[in-house]
Amino acid sequence: MSRHQYDLIQCMKQPGKSVGLVCPQCDGKxxxxxxxxxxxxxxxICHDCSLGHLYNKCITCSNYxxxxxxSGVPAYYCLExxxxxxxxxxxxxxxxxxxLKSDMIFRKKKEATKSTNGLLR
Ligand SMILES: [Zn+2]
Ligand SMILES: [Zn+2]
Ligand SMILES: [Zn+2]
Structure with missing residues (x-):
């Protein structure tokens, strides 16, 4: 079930006006x-995540x-x-x-660029 856990990444785009929905299992999470x-x-959630094939899926576990x-309920961030x-x-x-593999590679590249601070070029 959690075999992909380490691979999960979050969208992190600028949120829009759409409320993020979760399934009953994730209610309150x-x-x-x-x-x-x-x-x-x-x-x-952001504009992209509120449209298309993503809009009727739980934002945390992708349940339909x-x-x-x-069957969706609004998601909430915890106090912490x-x-x-x-x-x-x-x-x-x-x-x-x-x-989103390419996106992840892009992120890694960005990290690498940051840490080497241009020494490679
Ligand atoms: Zn869920
Ligand atoms: Zn998004
Ligand atoms: Zn939290």
């Missing part, structure tokens, strides 16, 4: 730290929520993440691997 303690701030999201302002970092939707 913080999308950042998986805590069920003190849900505090409503989750907003029905054609009109009828709000305190640390993690809810301001961007769209918390879990975007799965595979299609």
């Amino acid at each position: 913080c999308p950042i730290c998986d805590s069920f303690v003190k849900p505090t701030a409503k989750v907003y 929520l029905g054609d009109n999201c009828e 993440c709000v305190r640390q302002e993690k809810h301001r970092e961007g769209c918390p939707r879990i975007v799965n691997i595979g299609s």
